[in-house]
Amino acid sequence: MPHLRIVYPRWACALVFALGTLAYSPTGHTFDDYQLPSLGGASTAVSSEEYRLGRAWLRQFRAHAPQWQDPIVSDYLDGLIARLAPHSQLGRLQATIVMVDNRSLNAFAVPGGVVGINSGLFAFADDEGAFVSVLAHELGHLSQRHYARRTARAEQTQIPAMAAMLAGMLIAASGGGDAGIATAMGSQAALIQDQLTYSRRFEQEADRIGLQAMANAGYDPEAMVRMFSAMQRMARLQGGNPPEFLLTHPVSDSRLSDAQARASQLNVADAYTSNTLYDMMRARALLSINRNSPQQAASRLAQDNAEESAQRYLDALIAAHNGQTDQALQTIDQLAQELPDYSMLPTSAASIALDAQRYDDAIARSQRLLRLVPNYLPAQLVLAEAQLQRDPAAAFNLLRDITSQHTENPQGFSLLAEAAGRSGHNGWGHLARAEHLQLTGRVDRGIQQLSIARDAARHENDQQLIARIEQRRDDFLEYRATLEKF
Known part of the structure; x- marks a missing residue:
């Protein structure tokens, strides 16, 4: 559709059309230990097509939106999703x-299973239940296929609207600083607003799925009502300039009343809460939000009556930020003794040691934890990064294992390239760099990198690696073909 390339940036068209072809149950291409989904080629089912296109969307979003790199928080979010998913009709x-x-x-949620979280959501949600209510709502949008149902009603007119929607999301994610995107989309501002906003029926449907999922997962569904009430107050205070989430998910009185009525009728199964852990993630x-003025983070956490242990944890992180490594480690080690089930505490200590260039200490701390929790990814990544300074061969072996298990993790491939x-x-180094490039939306550069990898593998006479690279080149070409269709 060449007219899309004229009106919008090419990447916007590729990204947004990913929202249009819908469904579930991915069946991607598997090659050796990478198990990466194919983004192109004939689809065996509509569901695999949506999955592939959703991953293409994700790659392009990574290429243009500012990422928050925090493996500890990422692992925590994966745990929340895992707890909600079985109850979310996914x-x-x-x-x-x-x-x-x-x-x-x-x-936000994108068809194919991509869920986006701003660091600012943690700042707004002052307890885990409130935070989870937003995740549960977004999973409700995914499970009920709201983008698909909207597109099915007006497919021809939806394409430019969805392009505007994606560009609007990137403008919001980048703080409005990308002049090129803003210029390209300038005349579409009203269209962005209109198309990002779900219908009232879709919002209530996602609320109902989310409320039930929360109750079944052990969370009090009243937390969603509290969150909506807080959002409604914010919208009224900020008038015509509310946050992006409230533009796309407006909270009306009827929606709030409906959520309240339904929440009051639900029974919570096996009540669960972990506000201490949530407060540490917060x-x-x-x-991260106040990286240039850390004391503001401490003041905000104390103001919201966070758990005392979480406030001590933040004090330790700030001490480490200020170069007071021994004080930070002492505090976190004490917390780890008090809260032995929180793997993120010894991992935080190992990360602080790593940042202070105490590589042997970081290695020892990571290895000690991994003997107890062998597959805890944040600790594995700290260990691998520390081993890069002491034993690159050990880091290489560890990172090959990590990337085989976490094929959508750009950080793992970036470290693998360095270790190799x-x-x-x-x-292997050039292959890992190519994988990092394609995961972050730079498929053309990834294909170029594969050519370098093939030459290096031939020089090393590694026939198995040559075969791997050739297969990945075919896959990359399919990825590119998928994007170019749009």
């Missing part, structure tokens, strides 16, 4: 989290 869909470095209140988010280069595995 079927076989596997949700993938993308974290956006933006202080504004926002979250501490990390607030510190330092340990003399040049072919």
Whole structure:
């Protein structure tokens, strides 16, 4: 559709059309230990097409939106999704989290299972139930296929509207600073507003699915009502300039009343809460948001009456930020003794040691934890990064395992590329760099990198690696073809 390329940036068309072809149950291409989904080619079912296109959307979003890189918080969010998913009518869909470095209140869901979370959502939601209510609502949109149902009613007119929608999301994610996007989409401002806003029926449907999922997962559904009330107050205070989430998910009185009525009728199964752990994740988010003035993060956490242990944890992170490594480690080690079930505490200590270039300490701390929790990804990543400074070959072996298990993790491939280069595995290094490029939306550059990887593998006479690279090249070409269709 060449007219799309004229009106909108090419990447916007590729991204947005990913929202249009819908369904679930991915059946992607598998090659060796990478198990990466194919983004192009004939689809065996509408569901696999949506999954592939959703992953294409994610790659392009990573290329243009500011990312919040925090493996500890990412693992926490994966846990929340895993708890909600069985009760959210998602079927076989596997949700993938993308974290956006933006202080504004926002979250979104994209067909194919992509759930986006702004760091600012942690700042607004002062307890885990409130935060979970937003996740549950977004999973409700996914399970009820609201984008698909909207598109099915007006497919021809929806294409430019969806392009505007995607561009609007990127403008919001980047704080409105991308002049090129703003210029390209300038005349579409009203269309963005109109198309991003779900219908009242879709909003209530997602609320109902989310409320039931919360109750079944052990969360008090009244937390969603509290969150909506807080959002409604914010919308009234901010008038015509509310946060992006309230533009796309307006909270009306009738919607609030409906949620209240339904929440009051639900019974909570096996009540669950973890506000201490949530407050620690919130501490990390607030510190990220206020990285230039850390004390503001501490003041905000104290103002909201966070758990005392979480406030001590934030104090330790701030101490580490100020170069007071020993004080930070002492505090976190004490917290780890008091809360032995929180793997993120010893991992935080190992990360602080790593940042202070105490590589042997970081290795020892990570290894000690991984003997107890072998597959805890945040600790694995700290260990691998520390081993890069002491034993690149060990880092290379560990990172090959990590990337085989976490094929959508750009950080793992970035570290693998470095470890491979330092340990003399040049072919592997270029292949890992190519994978990182395609995961972050730069498929053309990834294809170029594969050519370099093939030459290096031939020089090393590694026939198995050559075969792997050739297969990945075919896959990358399919990825590119999928994007070029739009």
